[in-house]
Amino acid sequence: MKNQNVLVIGSGVAGMEASLILADAGMKVHLVEKDSLIGGQTIKFEEVYPNMECATCMLAPKQQEVLQHENITLYLLSQVKKTEGSAGEFKVQIEKKARYVSLINCIGCGACYDPCPVSLDNEFEQGMSQKKAIAVACPGALPNVPAIDADNCLRLNGKKKGCNACEQACGFGAIDFTEKDETINLEVGAIIVATGFDQFDVSGLAQFGYGKHPNVYTAMEFERLYAQNGPTEGKLTLREERPIKSAGIIHCIGRKEKGYCSGVCCMYSMKFAHFIKDKAPEAEIHEFHTDLCIPGKSHQRFYEELSKKIDFIRYEDVEVKGNNGNLEIIYTHSNGKRDSIKSDMVILSPAMIPSKGTKDLAKVLGISQDSMGFFSTQDQNLSPIDSEKEGIFIIGCAEGPKDIPDSVSQAEAAAGRILSLLQ
Ligand SMILES: Cc1cc2nc3c(=O)[nH]c(=O)nc-3n(C[C@H](O)[C@H](O)[C@H](O)COP(=O)(O)OP(=O)(O)OC[C@H]3O[C@@H](n4cnc5c(N)ncnc54)[C@H](O)[C@@H]3O)c2cc1C
Structure with a gap:
């Protein structure tokens, strides 16, 4: 019988779905996640x-x-470092970083956060709030157990060897400074790559004023701004806590540079207009787009409803200027006419790009990347989830930009393929 163990890399919506189907079918799943929590990008969203x-x-x-799940072994703060072998008999090496907080003893009370003397930008919140060197990414993170950031913890980085503020505050003996990084060797029959996406970095495009004008936000920042468990607890305000009276949402950022349409940004940009209208019904909203990508039976209806309330403007080019906290969006219509509007807030909707580390992982797995940097598949029509190596499947945004239903469909497809390959 072939090895019934499966390695899933990445615990976003795609990796979780594939893991659960395989585990329910009796296979042993080893789920490897580089972060300290599971759920991927989708857990940053309030609504979808x-x-x-x-x-x-x-x-x-x-x-x-x-x-x-008894059939799922989860490796957090972990990455795959080596693989060898072929379908049915892969050998895999995983490096697991120490968490320094026991997943068993910790009850998630958070008593250890305040005493920690170190404050850092919270990356999960896109730097819009601070966290301690011992922290969970956001309220409601799962597992609801903090991790210690070893690079910034004064005790672990050697800057204040005697510091044990978190350990003293913990009533459950959950802090363990002696925990060590581990190397884990596994044998698996198949591998699923579900490492998702990152966002195109807009800071290199000076025309949008990101980083210069405080009320220019990226899409992911806006998601966290709207989220109840985010840095403002869902209160939709400008950085200086003024209410929003107008907003401009600019689609297709990075499309020219990357040379592809992510196919998701138009829909989530419209979701943002819906969010703003929900919390500030009087706000004037403009959506600036090149092509509008709204496929699917329910998406069109969503657009039609929304277009009764907000303006859609097709642009040739667009820039954002600022003056004493007031923003101006200057744009050229598709007919060449130049125009501008004033706006309190600008949201930039950037392209989805391969997640950081894709190149290294492709090397470790012995598979290739496509011309856009995502993992290659054999054939976009008939083998859309097969890497060129038998037994390694690529799903969700690791394969290319896509929305949740498409990511989940690929996860289900991969689980089906593995069940037929190994059982
Ligand atoms: C601003 C924005 C809003 C969106 N809103 C919607 C919406 O409303 N509805 C909708 O359908 N879609 C929406 N999407 C798309 C949605 O986010 C994706 O479809 C979904 O996140 C894809 O899931 P995934 O599992 O493929 O990847 P991800 O969610 O990116 O998860 C990948 C996981 O893999 C982990 N990982 C990465 N590299 C490694 C590695 N080397 N080793 C181990 N683990 C690794 C990551 O830490 C992460 O946990 C939106 C996208 C954006 C950018």
């Missing part, structure tokens, strides 16, 4: 298009199932 379903309500039961 097209039906504005509560993201947490949709994801938390899946996350809990992953954490509790």
